[in-house]
Amino acid sequence: MNHRSRRALALASLAAGVLAAGAAQAAPDFQMPFACNNVWVANTWDGHSPANSVDMNRPAGGGATAGATVVASAAGTVQTSMYSTTTGYGHYVVIDHGGGWKTLHAHLQSRAVAAGDKVKQGQKIGLVGNSSAKYDLAPHLHYEQIYNGAV
Template sequence: MTPVKRLQLRLSSLVLLGVFVTAAQAAPNFQLPVCGKSSTQWRVSNWKGHNPARAADLNWGSGDADLGKPVAAAAAGTVIKAAYDTNTGYGNNIVIDHGNGWRTRYAHLRSMAVSKGQTVKRGQRIGAVGKSSAKYTFPAHLHYEQIYNGTVRDPIINGVTVAYGTVRYFSAGDCNTGTSTATGTVKTNGANLNVRSGPSTSYSVVGSLANGTKVTIYCQKSGQSITGYYGTSSIWNRIGSGKWIPDAYTYTGSSGFVAPKC
């Protein structure tokens, strides 16, 4: 091999190595995408034959034991999807964009606590484990994908790679409730909406808001079930100290929780 060809080969290798290092450095510090008691061990299975390949399934128990357990954002980012898919098997699924080409997907959820456009923190609760799907019937579990530039990759959790066709176990961490807030818009048939001192109509009226008023939602909790502009919901939104409005009259982009629990 001539000196020129050796130099060209070395430069090509360095370029390829540089691309690889850049991609690796761009990966967020992904945590386990569930949270709860730190003593809880989660089984992460990156099994062959899964669709798409290299996606992982997460389970804590067997059967439907995982149903309703909290799902957490694996890294900070922006929610670019929070919807139920009718043309895929994902069911309720959330996709978070982490920047630099990285995204994560959380599928088959029982419920979703965030909405499109919302910014989330690492470890923030975003939904609950479920078994929703428009195509398949299976026990409750979390379907999880780490995606780089449109390609699903072997998931890296707490710095450990779950290689294709393997199973690893990880301890859950505390849920990061964070201090994030959400925004909403009051929606009625034209009348003003009463603001209550608590999450029920049995609490006193402390004010009113006109139709179309934008509000900051500091936290949410379950209270009296109310039928309003957006159907029936037991979720109430705290918009200030001692100020509550029913989610059934609030547009948030989601029928579930979109802010920390009160």
């Protein structure tokens, strides 16, 4: 299954769950939080917190994960850009895309945006890292698509 097929399947599944919950707001046209033509592996597991969040890293031979550029999945306004010592997120960015939709990007090595900044889809927002003060992590991007508070 190629990148576009996986993305379409994931978005269709998410949209079905949202519609089943009675929501009428369509999701933004999310892209992967990396530049096109990059290969990334996305994983989650039972017990991942929060449920339905995804960790992304490069496959073996796919280039360095640490320091890779993270981009906005869709246009929006940066709601949060900070370092947390209590959540396990380390450096993280939350973007409000409107209509109840947000994305969260965590464990960043560094952040390239500040709260209140307007961002375009594909704009650099930070670099992949392992900045959690709570957990000893290999470099990866922890990513969440959030609709009305639910991941």
